[in-house]
Amino acid sequence: MDSPGTASWSGRAAAPAETEPASPTLAQLLQLVQQGRALPGLEKRQIAATHGEPTASRLPRRPKPWEAAGPAKAPPPP
Numbered sequence: 067m068d069s070p071g072t073a074s075w076s077g078r079a080a081a082p083a084e085t086e087p088a089s090p091t092l093a094q095l096l097q098l099v100q101q102g103r104a105l106p107g108l109e110k111r112q113i114a115a116t117h118g119e120p121t122a123s124r125l126p127r128r129p130k131p132w133e134a135a136g137p138a139k140a141p142p143p144p
Contacts, residue, residue, distance in 0.1 A: 088100070090106060098105055 095105060104110070
C-alpha cells in the first residue's frame with residue numbers, strides 16, 4: 067500500500083480539463099468566422115477542380131413508374 071502523503075494513480079481519474087482543451091463556445095466560433103480565421107479542430111481539405119470529362123454512368127437507368135412493364139390495373143371494386 068501507499069504511505070500517507072504519496073500520490074497514487076489507483077482510484078483517480080484524470081480530469082477532462084487536463085487531457086482535452088476546452089471546446090470553444092458558439093460566440094467564440096462566431097467571432098472566429100467573422101474574422102476569417104481558422105476554426106479549431108477542423109481539417110483543411112485541398113480540393114481542386116479537375117476540369118476533365120465526366121465519366122459515364124455504369125448503372126442502368128431505373129424506369130419511371132409510368133414506364134414500368136405491364137398495363138396498369140385498377141384495384142378490384144369492394
